[in-house]
Amino acid sequence: MSRPAFDFDAVLVGGGPAGSCAALSLVREHGIRPDAIAVLDKAVFPRDKPCAGAVSELGVKVLAELGVELTVPHVRMRGVRILDAARVGATECDMGIVAHRLDFDAMLLDACRADGVSVRDGDALRGLERIAGGFALETQSGRLTTRLLLACDGAGSTTRKLLALREPARKGHLYVLETDHGAGDLGVAQGLCDFDLGVVDDGLEGYYWDFPTMIGGAPQVSRGIYHANLSPRSDVKAVLARSLALRGVDIERVKLRPFSTRPFVPETVLWLERVVFVGEAAGIDRTTGEGIAQSMEMARIAARHVARALRSGGRTFEPYAREVRGSTVGRHLLQSAWLSKRVYAPRLGRPARDFLVESAFARESGARWYRGEPLPLVTQIGLALAMLGCRLGLRRTGAPRASAA
Numbered sequence: 516m517s518r519p520a521f522d523f524d525a526v527l528v529g530g531g532p533a534g535s536c537a538a539l540s541l542v543r544e545h546g547i548r549p550d551a552i553a554v555l556d557k558a559v560f561p562r563d564k565p566c567a568g569a570v571s572e573l574g575v576k577v578l579a580e581l582g583v584e585l586t587v588p589h590v591r592m593r594g595v596r597i598l599d600a601a602r603v604g605a606t607e608c609d610m611g612i613v614a615h616r617l618d619f620d621a622m623l624l625d626a627c628r629a630d631g632v633s634v635r636d637g638d639a640l641r642g643l644e645r646i647a648g649g650f651a652l653e654t655q656s657g658r659l660t661t662r663l664l665l666a667c668d669g670a671g672s673t674t675r676k677l678l679a680l681r682e683p684a685r686k687g688h689l690y691v692l693e694t695d696h697g698a699g700d701l702g703v704a705q706g707l708c709d710f711d712l713g714v715v716d717d718g719l720e721g722y723y724w725d726f727p728t729m730i731g732g733a734p735q736v737s738r739g740i741y742h743a744n745l746s747p748r749s750d751v752k753a754v755l756a757r758s759l760a761l762r763g764v765d766i767e768r769v770k771l772r773p774f775s776t777r778p779f780v781p782e783t784v785l786w787l788e789r790v791v792f793v794g795e796a797a798g799i800d801r802t803t804g805e806g807i808a809q810s811m812e813m814a815r816i817a818a819r820h821v822a823r824a825l826r827s828g829g830r831t832f833e834p835y836a837r838e839v840r841g842s843t844v845g846r847h848l849l850q851s852a853w854l855s856k857r858v859y860a861p862r863l864g865r866p867a868r869d870f871l872v873e874s875a876f877a878r879e880s881g882a883r884w885y886r887g888e889p890l891p892l893v894t895q896i897g898l899a900l901a902m903l904g905c906r907l908g909l910r911r912t913g914a915p916r917a918s919a920a
């Protein structure tokens with residue numbers, strides 16, 4: 516194979532969790548020479564990323580499997596509370612960690628640098644041209660050529676735009692902020708993550724959250740709101756303002772701007788000739804609006820197929836798409852696309868929301884699902900039936916909000 520014709524064998528556009536983990540997996544798990552790959556990111560690292568920073572246990576496992584030591588400040592998620600109007604259901608279980616993205620993403624990209632990968636941060640992709648056997652990329656600093664392209668450039672993916680890919684579904688909307696702990700942050704004080712589904716009664720398709728976090732070494736609360744945007748709303752910020760006011764936070768005192776997430780749906784395109792879409796450039800969890808761990812796991816699947824293509828000269832990635840969809844993470848993402856429509860439907864979703872607040876079985880299964888564990892088929896069927904409102908006599912443990920607090 517005449518490599519010198521190209522500057523790189525593979526260029527990864529985007530150095531977030533998807534890009535970094537794909538690069539690390541290529542080098543560490545598949546023996547690809549680090550100088551044959553480049554990671555390009557428009558931002559200069561350490562860069563901040565608007566995010567609550569909840570990395571489920573699946574992501575923690577990927578870190579360990581890639582041999583990356585978790586050296587940045589973080590807190591453990593010790594469980595979950597599901598809130599809905601006056602009720603709360605709590606379940607304690609190890610869910611993963613919360614870390615500040617400024618630290619977490621820099622840790623991953625530093626590991627790529629240390630391995631000898633060509634990391635070009637502060638160098639944005641601006642143009643893309645198909646050439647014989649690969650691509651010519653126009654970047655902020657000049658032109659470079661590559662045989663294969665990994666689009667890991669997140670919700671706004673420039674690569675997708677340059678390849679004229681249509682969005683398969685409306686993007687989710689989020690607002691996020693961090694504050695000090697307040698007297699009412701009872702779940703957070705115990706290391707639990709609060710998901711408040713009460714906002715669905717305000718017309719939103721999503722939840723308000725309070726997560727424990729660590730910023731600059733100090734404990735803080737990550738707060739925010741997620742609207743899956745199955746149907747558009749213009750009042751997401753107003754609903755956030757009401758939720759914050761209930762917790763003693765005045766929205767006027769914080770600067771907020773909206774952010775988007777791309778959902779993974781059945782129509783999601785995962786590859787084109789010589790290109791794979793990885794992480795949020797493909798799509799993330801539509802029910803939770805989360806995608807760090809899923810992107811990290813998808814990156815490892817992508818790396819396996821890219822390494823194979825580099826060795827064989829392959830240029831199509833249908834097997835990648837098939838493996839993603841059939842994997843635990845892919846099934847999770849597809850189930851999540853289905854779930855978002857069930858849980859957040861104003862009236863039809865009521866049984867599902869009641870089930871989550873009232874049933875320990877629902878929360879424990881949900882937590883296992885969140886951690887990236889495959890659920891037995893019988894559990895999946897039981898959950899689906901209960902979500903649809905069939906009474907199964909499952910243990911109900913929801914308590915009035917005041918007494919549970």
Ligand SMILES: Cc1cc2nc3c(=O)[nH]c(=O)nc-3n(C[C@H](O)[C@H](O)[C@H](O)COP(=O)(O)OP(=O)(O)OC[C@H]3O[C@@H](n4cnc5c(N)ncnc54)[C@H](O)[C@@H]3O)c2cc1C
Pocket residue numbers: 528529530531532533534555556557558564565566567568569570571638639640641667668669670671672673674689690691739774775776793794795796799804805806807808810
């Ligand atoms: C407000 C908010 C809160 C969230 N909270 C959580 C949470 O708690 N837990 C969770 O799991 N997920 C959360 N998410 C989702 C999570 O942030 C993403 O799913 C995750 O970052 C996806 O990783 P990625 O590597 O695919 O993309 P990203 O992390 O977005 O990385 C993409 C990278 O590509 C770079 N890039 C973009 N365009 C170009 C270009 N033209 N040239 C070069 N580089 C480019 C960007 O600079 C960026 O560094 C949240 C999202 C938002 C908006």
